[in-house]
Amino acid sequence: MFNKTKTWISAGMLVVFMGVLSGCYGQYALVHLLYKSNGTIENKWARSGVNALLIIFPVYAIAGLGDVIIFNTIEFWSGKNPITNSPSVSGKADIPQNGMRAETTKSGNHVVLAWHYSQSRKSLVALSVTRPSTGAPVVKLYRSHAVDSQVMGAGAHVTETTFNAGHMSSRVVTGLPGTI
Numbered sequence: 001m002f003n004k005t006k007t008w009i010s011a012g013m014l015v016v017f018m019g020v021l022s023g024c025y026g027q028y029a030l031v032h033l034l035y036k037s038n039g040t041i042e043n044k045w046a047r048s049g050v051n052a053l054l055i056i057f058p059v060y061a062i063a064g065l066g067d068v069i070i071f072n073t074i075e076f077w078s079g080k081n082p083i084t085n086s087p088s089v090s091g092k093a094d095i096p097q098n099g100m101r102a103e104t105t106k107s108g109n110h111v112v113l114a115w116h117y118s119q120s121r122k123s124l125v126a127l128s129v130t131r132p133s134t135g136a137p138v139v140k141l142y143r144s145h146a147v148d149s150q151v152m153g154a155g156a157h158v159t160e161t162t163f164n165a166g167h168m169s170s171r172v173v174t175g176l177p178g179t180i
Helices: 002-021 029-039 044-056 059-078 149-154
Strands: 098-104 110-118 123-131 138-145 157-164 167-174
Touching: 029 044, 029 059, 044 059
Parallel strands: none
Antiparallel strands: 098 110, 110 123, 123 138, 138 157, 157 167
16 A cells, blocks of 8 residues: 555656656646636636536646646647647747837836837837826937847847936946836
8 A cells, every 4th residue: 555655656746847847838738728618608607617527527637737748848849839839938039120119007107118120230229208197207218239139138238318307317237128
């Protein structure tokens, strides 16, 4: 009896550490697919009942185990998840050369970010305007030369000039300005 319990504990720990130590987090596509299909049930009572059944009969646990052992490992080594047939998450972002983005943050600040990237000069210029719910707007100008995606990730030098309530300050920062 003791050897059987010890074997099950060892097997369980092996399964857990396979996912943890392999370094692949993955999309958990099978669990997400199951969760989305459960969410398509319109009646809230039926959806709740199906969810309870999927938990009582360990469907979510089995799907999660399948994701950890099989599908996330395949995604890690091949670069594509076999369920969604989509590439795994990469650290490389495709940002257009010229762009603008505006949004309101949770704190109520209105933020506008505009940028221009010159391929020939390898330079990036970005302008950020933040209008807080109270107070004067803050304008920040970011300038960088010899921008390269790998260099930026390693921490390129960017000049940040801030205009706040009629005062100007300038400093050199490492890496890209914070995202909005």
